[in-house]
Amino acid sequence: MRFALQINEGPYTHQASDTAYQFAKAALARGHEIFRVFFYHDGVNNGTRYTVPPQDDRNLQKLWSDLAEQHNVDLVVCIAAAQRRGILDANEAKRQGKDGDNIAPGFRISGLGQLIEAGIQADRLIVFGD
Amino acid sequence: MSTLHTVNKSPYERNALKSCLDHVSSGDTVLLIEDGVLAARKGGAFVSALRDAGCLVCALGPDLSARGVAADVAEGIHVIDYGGFVDLAAAAKRVCAWL
Amino acid sequence: MSEMKKFLYLNRKAPYGTIYALESLEVVLIGAAFEQEVSLAFLDDGVFQLMNNQDASGTGMKGFSKTYRALGDYEVRKLYVETESLALRGLAVDDLMPITWEDEDEDYAEKPSIIPVSKAELAELIAGHDVVLSF
Numbered sequence A: 001m002r003f004a005l006q007i008n009e010g011p012y013t014h015q016a017s018d019t020a021y022q023f024a025k026a027a028l029a030r031g032h033e034i035f036r037v038f039f040y041h042d043g044v045n046n047g048t049r050y051t052v053p054p055q056d057d058r059n060l061q062k063l064w065s066d067l068a069e070q071h072n073v074d075l076v077v078c079i080a081a082a083q084r085r086g087i088l089d090a091n092e093a094k095r096q097g098k099d100g101d102n103i104a105p106g107f108r109i110s111g112l113g114q115l116i117e118a119g120i121q122a123d124r125l126i127v128f129g130d
Numbered sequence B: 001m002s003t004l005h006t007v008n009k010s011p012y013e014r015n016a017l018k019s020c021l022d023h024v025s026s027g028d029t030v031l032l033i034e035d036g037v038l039a040a041r042k043g044g045a046f047v048s049a050l051r052d053a054g055c056l057v058c059a060l061g062p063d064l065s066a067r068g069v070a071a072d073v074a075e076g077i078h079v080i081d082y083g084g085f086v087d088l089a090a091a092a093k094r095v096c097a098w099l
Numbered sequence C: 001m002s003e004m005k006k007f008l009y010l011n012r013k014a015p016y017g018t019i020y021a022l023e024s025l026e027v028v029l030i031g032a033a034f035e036q037e038v039s040l041a042f043l044d045d046g047v048f049q050l051m052n053n054q055d056a057s058g059t060g061m062k063g064f065s066k067t068y069r070a071l072g073d074y075e076v077r078k079l080y081v082e083t084e085s086l087a088l089r090g091l092a093v094d095d096l097m098p099i100t101w102e103d104e105d106e107d108y109a110e111k112p113s114i115i116p117v118s119k120a121e122l123a124e125l126i127a128g129h130d131v132v133l134s135f
Helices: A017-028 A041-047 A060-071 A079-085 A089-093 A113-121 B017-024 B033-041 B049-050 B061-066 B084-089 C018-036 C044-048 C065-069 C083-088 C118-127
Strands: A001-005 A033-039 A075-078 A107-110 A124-128 B002-007 B029-032 B056-060 B079-082 B093-097 C006-013 C035-044 C078-083 C100-103 C109-112 C114-117 C131-134
Touching: A001 A017, A001 A113, A001 C100, A017 A033, A017 A041, A017 A060, A017 B084, A033 A060, A033 A113, A041 A060, A041 A079, A060 A075, A060 A107, A060 C078, A075 A079, A075 A113, A079 A089, A079 A107, A089 B033, A113 C018, A113 C131, A124 B029, A124 B084, A124 B093, A124 C035, A124 C131, B002 B017, B002 B033, B002 B084, B017 B033, B017 B049, B017 B093, B017 C118, B029 B033, B029 B084, B033 B049, B033 B056, B033 B061, B056 B061, B056 C083, B061 B079, B079 B084, B084 C065, B093 C131, C006 C018, C006 C044, C018 C035, C018 C065, C035 C044, C035 C118, C044 C065, C044 C078, C044 C083, C044 C118, C078 C083, C083 C114
Parallel strands: A001 A033, A001 A124, A033 A075, A075 A107, B002 B029, B002 B093, B029 B056, B056 B079, C006 C035, C006 C131, C035 C078, C078 C114
Antiparallel strands: C100 C109
């Protein structure tokens, strides 16, 4: 079965990203497909590679990046939400005249159409938020 | 076809659980996750509402454990893990989050 | 896009205090281009999103209430509002913005987009959609 996940909150304040990650891991372990994870609202903050949590804490960005690499999961950050919150890839940084980018490996920036498409293409869309 | 409803808010703070229970159809499942699991503690004010919901009520075990209530789950509430969450989502026709 | 799905947007939060109402509207507008069947449901504090006479100018935030009135132009014509949620807040449908769509089959007659529904009817609506997006 194809699952799509939507994550509305950033890491560490809310549990949404943790729950979504545990769900994704369990779904993959059962042989399901995670078609796409769409990061919306503050959820885009999961996608910066500049986070440095304490060593005894989980690193959510790294967990997502590793999951994307190991299981070919499409991690999409909403472009409008990302621009508001300073999440940039190299193209966006150049286009907006910013001095650097911060998008984490495995994440890509795209539009809200990717969320609608996920709703259409996936068998189930599950929203994790606050 | 049935719906899996997820509730992630404590019923003592927000009305997500009440609103969810007002909108379940027969054959649906309610899954308590994150702070939503606090509703499942025996003796709590919302246990009877869960019992009267007329549908299967589950709670996410790791969230119960994290909050120290795993040993005191009210009778009739099924404790599941993340794999069980996946199975419920797959078995339902749609998933509706009460945020 | 080969597959046609029915999308329900579940709006339960008041506008301005959090971004969810605005972002729900953004998804609805983008989603309109995908030619799926779209319905919006307003319940709990979500009914405040449709209040008439909203003016956000004093808050420094961008007002977006007028966008609801343009939804008809995007072929979004079903805005279900739960009557119990209205009543609990001392509101009636008359307190909401007049939102209409033009029926081209009837000489562009303006028809109301807001459809009052009961809790029970809203439960049936949820059960009748393929994808539920919660905001």
